Amino acid sequence: MISKAIPLPSLTGFSERNGNWYAEDIALADLAREFGTPLYVYSKSALSKAYQAYDKACVDKQGKRRARIHYAMKANSNLAVINCFKELGAGFDLVSGGELARALAIGADPKSLVFAGVGKSAKEIAEALKAGVKCINVESIAELHKINRVATELGLRAPISLRVNPDVDAQTHPYISTGLKGNKFGIAYHEVLKTYREASQLAQIDVVGIDCHIGSQITTTAPYLDALDKVLDLVAQLKKEGIVIHHLDLGGGLGISYSDETPPDITDFTDTLLNRVAERGFGHLDVVLEPGRSLVGNAGVLLTTVEYLKPGAEKNFCIVDAAMTELMRPALYEAHHGIVPVQAKQAKALTYDVVGPVCESGDWLGRDRHLAVEEGDLLAILSAGAYGFVMASNYNTRPKPAEIIVDGKNAYVIRARENTSDLFASEAVLPK
Numbered sequence: 001m002i003s004k005a006i007p008l009p010s011l012t013g014f015s016e017r018n019g020n021w022y023a024e025d026i027a028l029a030d031l032a033r034e035f036g037t038p039l040y041v042y043s044k045s046a047l048s049k050a051y052q053a054y055d056k057a058c059v060d061k062q063g064k065r066r067a068r069i070h071y072a073m074k075a076n077s078n079l080a081v082i083n084c085f086k087e088l089g090a091g092f093d094l095v096s097g098g099e100l101a102r103a104l105a106i107g108a109d110p111k112s113l114v115f116a117g118v119g120k121s122a123k124e125i126a127e128a129l130k131a132g133v134k135c136i137n138v139e140s141i142a143e144l145h146k147i148n149r150v151a152t153e154l155g156l157r158a159p160i161s162l163r164v165n166p167d168v169d170a171q172t173h174p175y176i177s178t179g180l181k182g183n184k185f186g187i188a189y190h191e192v193l194k195t196y197r198e199a200s201q202l203a204q205i206d207v208v209g210i211d212c213h214i215g216s217q218i219t220t221t222a223p224y225l226d227a228l229d230k231v232l233d234l235v236a237q238l239k240k241e242g243i244v245i246h247h248l249d250l251g252g253g254l255g256i257s258y259s260d261e262t263p264p265d266i267t268d269f270t271d272t273l274l275n276r277v278a279e280r281g282f283g284h285l286d287v288v289l290e291p292g293r294s295l296v297g298n299a300g301v302l303l304t305t306v307e308y309l310k311p312g313a314e315k316n317f318c319i320v321d322a323a324m325t326e327l328m329r330p331a332l333y334e335a336h337h338g339i340v341p342v343q344a345k346q347a348k349a350l351t352y353d354v355v356g357p358v359c360e361s362g363d364w365l366g367r368d369r370h371l372a373v374e375e376g377d378l379l380a381i382l383s384a385g386a387y388g389f390v391m392a393s394n395y396n397t398r399p400k401p402a403e404i405i406v407d408g409k410n411a412y413v414i415r416a417r418e419n420t421s422d423l424f425a426s427e428a429v430l431p432k
């Protein structure tokens with residue numbers, strides 16, 4: 001079968017020189033030799049550059065800050081990664097008590113934390129209130145009452161936003177679309193005003209903002225503008241009723257290029273949104289953006305070793321030591337990741353499905369890839385910095401891979417490879 005060449009994303013931090021792939025100044029082959037595979041490799045400069053592009057776009061020509069960045073850490077929550085963003089000035093978007101604990105572990109300012117998620121438990125709400133987070137984004141009327149109850153028990157006030165479900169189509173994969181009325185996220189558009197009225201009457205609740213997040217891997221600005229207009233209509237109505245909103249959280253979701261996608265330029269994107277906010281007379285609001293994928297997605301690769309080549313009547317399989325357990329996106333969303341040989345070879349190129357060792361037919365990493373590879377070769381799976389390691393599992397009793405960050409000529413282990421024995425250390429057999 002002849003497959004057409006699929007373009008690779010353009011990357012910063014990773015490059016090919018004379019057939020050899022590098023992370024900054026270190027050959028990926030050297031990293032694989034030193035740290036083993038499968039291995040997640042991130043580039044510090046790629047993280048920083050992605051952040052700085054956003055940060056620059058959030059400041060106007062006079063140097064006035066127009067928006068704040070709260071990195072959505074579910075995309076990649078390694079302490080070293082989130083600490084890099086903290087040092088660059090980011091706040092964080094959290095979706096669990098576990099992520100709150102990570103933010104506190106690196107000494108993030110609680111006032112830079114926003115807590116979202118459809119199913120926050122009373123325990124998680126209490127932890128967030130005790131920590132003193134900037135805002136809890138409320139996703140249902142029942143949750144609003146639970147927050148009020150927990151805050152009453154603790155004798156604390158609860159700063160909240162309502163997460164609006166604006167019912168706009170983000171034109172992305174159905175599993176990562178969150179702003180349609182059939183999605184589980186947010187408060188239905190027609191119930192938002194009534195819920196704000198209710199919130200403003202609750203003893204321990206402080207209404208501070210409004211929020212929406214319409215999905216992920218969005219590659220056009222139009223759905224954001226649709227959502228923004230609908231949210232601003234609500235803010236205007238609330239103002240008439242004397243309910244004052246201080247911040248406007250527009251969520252994350254901006255896409256990246258995995259192959260030939262062309263997401264909007266960050267500056268054009270933020271200008272379009274922030275100009276609309278100003279034009280409609282809401283320039284005084286603090287705007288919050290919550291990018292995840294677009295800060296880390298193209299700042300990481302997954303290195304893997306070819307275990308076997310298995311030619312077949314219908315398909316040739318390239319069986320590698322990484323699997324859906326390391327990178328679940330292909331199995332979960334049929335996501336595409338560029339796959340390149342780490343060192344160019346003279347081997348005969350064939351079309352392969354690149355698959356892992358896990359006992360599932362859904363365990364594949366790339367389909368119909370034209371690759372010149374031999375057993376023992378290294379492959380780099382590109383654009384694996386977001387929703388990669390964080391979705392890793394121990395299925396088939398597979399230890400999770402190590403993660404490293406490359407900074408120039410230096411490589412740092414930021415998470416050690418798991419040991420097999422660790423995986424069942426907390427299990428026990430029944431007594432005799």
Ligand SMILES: *Cc1c(COP(=O)(O)O)cnc(C)c1O
Pocket residue numbers: 072074075093095116117213215216217251252253254290291292293294
């Ligand atoms: C996941 C998520 C984000 C980040 O989405 P990306 O597509 O990674 O930018 C932002 N805000 C909320 C509430 C989220 O759930």
